[in-house]
Amino acid sequence: MTSRECAALALSVTCATALFTAAPASTAPATAAPVVAPLGGDQGQTRARDPYFPLSGNQGYDVQHYDLGLDFTPASHELAAEATITARAERRLARFTLDYSGPPIQRITVDGREAAYRREGQKLTVVPAEALRPGRDFTVQVRYGGRPEPINDPALGLYGWINTDDGAVTLNEPDGARTWYPVNDDLRDKATYTFRITTPTGVTALANGEPQGRPRAGNGRTTATWTMAKPMASYLAMVAIGNFDVTRTQVDGIPNITAYDPAIPGDDSFLHSATAAAEQWGVTKFGRYPFDSMGGVIDPSDAGYALETQSRPVYDSPPDESAVVHESAHQWFGDSVTPTSWQDIWLNEGFATYAEWLWQEEHGGPSAQETFDGLYATPAGDPFWQLKTGDPGRDEMFNYDVVYLRGAMTLQELRSTIGDDAFFRLLREWNERYRYGNVGTCDLIRLAEEISHRDLQPLFQAWLYTAAKPAR
Incomplete structure (x- = not known):
């Protein structure tokens, strides 16, 4: 299948190279800052935005690493923090934006020099003392503090920084990282992370990756350091603080x-x-x-x-x-191999749900085909069939029937069509070929056709891009 054919299959939106279309913006908590940056000059937006979250991300630079110093007191839920972002300019940047809707900002520097800034909704515009040249590595430090608050979206639920009875936990999917640190919240801009979490002594702090030595204690407070050395999308960053x-x-x-x-x-x-x-x-x-x-x-x-x-x-x-x-299973499907766009979330949830079916099949439960058959018996007029699995819409991106179950059904139909040898080879090759990268549905179609030597366009059109019960 050519890139043009695949783009046509998915209404010109599933390929990584396809142009994204506009979609309703997510609701962001209102924030403001007293420091106002001038608005002239380049801010770095060069590629199309995610159709479900068009306000998120900036493609004018590539973040390499986040170093997050977080000093948190569970009794008051107050956070004092400094985020150090190491990035490379992809184009000339007279100014650039980060995603941020967290506590008040105290100071921003770029390469050690004071930078002007402005906050508007979820966007933080930073104006360095001098424009950044293409290809230049630069460092942004943002000092901020206060009480982080989560996003409570009517369709997507509660996410971001969530205070708990004894501390806090972060659950960022889809765009909640901005509630607790300044971030380039683009699925395509993966980075490595260091977390330096300071709490009252006796409180435990965990994060992604591995602890670096023993926590350091002094003056009644303890600092734990964790590192994630593999590239990570920002929605997967995590800290958990408490008992x-x-x-x-x-x-x-x-x-x-x-x-x-x-x-x-x-x-x-x-x-x-x-x-x-x-x-x-x-x-x-x-x-x-x-x-x-x-x-x-x-x-x-x-x-x-x-x-x-x-x-x-x-x-x-x-x-x-x-x-x-x-x-x-998500550690393979979603974390290591991450969608390019949120409309392809079925590549995360369909695969992880299908992993459950495979586990049951091999551990005394029903076969994946039996699970499929039970779901396929759902009448054609049922709401189960009335959205597109491959493009469910922002507000339905976590719809369990459409994205999780019908995503898994798509994989079972693919398995039945190409056979077990080709299917299980596909699962392994998918993770090996795209490890630590980003993918779209077109990448899966191309790989499945490469392995099976079959035209699979009708299958994926019926199961992903038709809001109706597929014929069999």
Whole structure:
């Protein structure tokens, strides 16, 4: 299939090279700042924005690393922070924007020199003392402080920085990172991270990746440092602060670090063992594990869901086996291999849901085909079939029937069409070829056709881009 044919299949929006169309903007908390930056000059927007979140991101620069110094006091939920962003200019930047709707800003510097700035909605415009040349590496430091607040979206729910009874937890999907640090919130701009989290001594702080030595204590406060050395999309960044029982072991040489709020009744060992089993099984299906540690955090909040934060998913309550398999599978599908656009979220949720079906198939449950058949019996007039899985719309991007279940059904239909050998080769090749990168549905179609030597356009058109029950 050519790029032109694939673009036509998905109404010119699924290929990574396709032009995005406009969509309603997300609702952002109103914020303001007393320092006003002049508005002339280049701000860096060069490529099309995400159709579901057109306010997010800036493609005029490429972030390499975020160093987040977070000093948090659970009793008051006050945060004092400094974010250091290392980036490279892709074009001349007389000014540039970051996504930020967090606490008040105290100071911004670019390469150590004071910078003017302006806040408007979720955008923070920064004006360096002198314009940044294309190809130049630069460093932005933003000092800020106050009480972060989450986003509570009528369609997407509660996300971002969420204060808990004993601390806080961050759940950023889709665009909540801006509630607690300045960020280039573009799925395509992955970066590495360092988290330096200071809390009152006795409070535990966790984040993505691996701890760097023992926490440093002094003057009644303790600083824990964590690093994520593999590229990470900003919606997957995580910190969890509070009272936790932490368990650390090794699984095939990879640290398994899980944390459990002791206030929760139940078995605090299940998450640890289930995570190890799910990740080991995932290696046999999807290829080598993509990160340097694994684990999970159980931290009650008002969110009411789990999230596949990179290397260490967060669960709002003790998960069952299927939930652990689902979030573990996301480490391959979504975290390592990340969609280029949010309209392709089925590439995350359809694959993770299908991993649940595969797990059940191999662990005494129904086969994936039996699960598919039960869902396919849903009558054609049911709302189950009345949205497009490959483009559900911003407000329906977490629709369980449309994105999760019908996404998994698409994969089962693909498996039935191309056969098990080609299908399971596809799962492994997908993760090997696109590891740490970004993809669109067209990339999946091209790879599936390459492996199977079949024209799969009708299958994907029917299952992803038709708001109706596909014929079989």
